[in-house]
Amino acid sequence: xxxxxxxxxxxxxxxxxxxxxxxxxxxxxxxxxxxxxxxxxxxxxxxxxxxxxxxxxxxxxxxxxxxxxxxxxxxxxxxxxxxxxxxxxxxxxxxxxxxxxxxxxxxxxxxxxxxxxxxxxxxxxxxxxxxxxxxxxxxxxxxxxxxxxxxxxxxxxxxxxxxxxxxxxxxxxxxxxxxxxxxxxxxxxxxxxxxxxxxxxxxxxxxxxxxxxxxxxxxxxxxxxxxxxxxxxxxxxxxxxxxxxxxxxxxxxxxxxxxxxxxxxxxxxxxxxxxxxxxxxxxxxxxxxxxxxxxxxxxxxxxxxxxxxxxxxxxxxxxxxxxxxxxxxxxxxxxxxxxxxxxxxxxxxxxxxxxxxxxxxxxxxxxxxxxxxxxxx
Numbered sequence: 001x002x003x004x005x006x007x008x009x010x011x012x013x014x015x016x017x018x019x020x021x022x023x024x025x026x027x028x029x030x031x032x033x034x035x036x037x038x039x040x041x042x043x044x045x046x047x048x049x050x051x052x053x054x055x056x057x058x059x060x061x062x063x064x065x066x067x068x069x070x071x072x073x074x075x076x077x078x079x080x081x082x083x084x085x086x087x088x089x090x091x092x093x094x095x096x097x098x099x100x101x102x103x104x105x106x107x108x109x110x111x112x113x114x115x116x117x118x119x120x121x122x123x124x125x126x127x128x129x130x131x132x133x134x135x136x137x138x139x140x141x142x143x144x145x146x147x148x149x150x151x152x153x154x155x156x157x158x159x160x161x162x163x164x165x166x167x168x169x170x171x172x173x174x175x176x177x178x179x180x181x182x183x184x185x186x187x188x189x190x191x192x193x194x195x196x197x198x199x200x201x202x203x204x205x206x207x208x209x210x211x212x213x214x215x216x217x218x219x220x221x222x223x224x225x226x227x228x229x230x231x232x233x234x235x236x237x238x239x240x241x242x243x244x245x246x247x248x249x250x251x252x253x254x255x256x257x258x259x260x261x262x263x264x265x266x267x268x269x270x271x272x273x274x275x276x277x278x279x280x281x282x283x284x285x286x287x288x289x290x291x292x293x294x295x296x297x298x299x300x301x302x303x304x305x306x307x308x309x310x311x312x313x314x315x316x317x318x319x320x321x322x323x324x325x326x327x328x329x330x331x332x333x334x335x336x337x338x339x340x341x342x343x344x345x346x347x348x349x350x351x352x353x354x355x356x357x358x359x360x361x362x363x364x365x366x367x368x369x370x371x372x373x374x375x376x377x
Contacts, residue, residue, distance in 0.1 A: 029374040054359030094329035095224035099283035100307030101321040110272035116176030118304035119183035120154040124281025125288040127153035129295040154281015162273040205295035235318040
């Protein structure tokens, strides 16, 4: 379609006409281009828009299910974030999620797909509980010992798959997944056997003593979230400021080229896996000594998937992983409120969480790519 448009030259005041060609909308052609770079503030804006889009879709589904539309904002935002008790629950839930998210992110930076986060959590909690059951160390240092042993147990459980990959070429995805089952069944063996609580006879360990529980300051979740934030800062320093972090970026970009240029790729991978295992072990300690106060049989369920999801959405960035973990913990707590007060089925709560996560994951497409219109020949 062609159109003549009258224009006036501002300097000379001469009137003239130009010809414009309008291409039909349906016949326009677009191409997909890889973005070279998007400023960080625009990336944050895209992520926020994705969260808003997910909340709008989820809100429409909840209204269709019978939840009053006027109370959705109250339930999702006011009652979850601005209520002190709910905020404590969010931080309590977010602490181990931050740890497993950081654990997955650091391992993934070394191209090691650590799917054994739950097994490393289990061994971290088992190590911490052993310190309590066998009363190892003075009471004043017991909690510190439990933390250190939990990190060491998680680290050692991750060491096996790393050595198998380095020396025998064993696929780490299979190895770490299988080790999850071994750790889970050994946990049940302890809880239905030697470590069963003699007072209640239920399959969980005896209650930790007061000095073996995370102390309360700034609320019940204060110690747990403080440990998680310290881990975030250390992880950020490791991957962004240290020499090991520089090497890890080379390994992440191309392991073969990194090895050919003299970067100790194998040592960097081993370091990343050990740090990842230690963080996951500490996550088990946070749940056992913070939320549960004892070793239970199902405390680790779901954390492995959450850690992988958090690392993926955060693109393996420690600070972004912390923000994503807080978002997922908020969704978790809000979902429980919907179940209690509006009798929303658990499957719908999972659906809402999945919709928001998918929206956030989809925003990565707009950060990496853009549509550009192809000019007509």
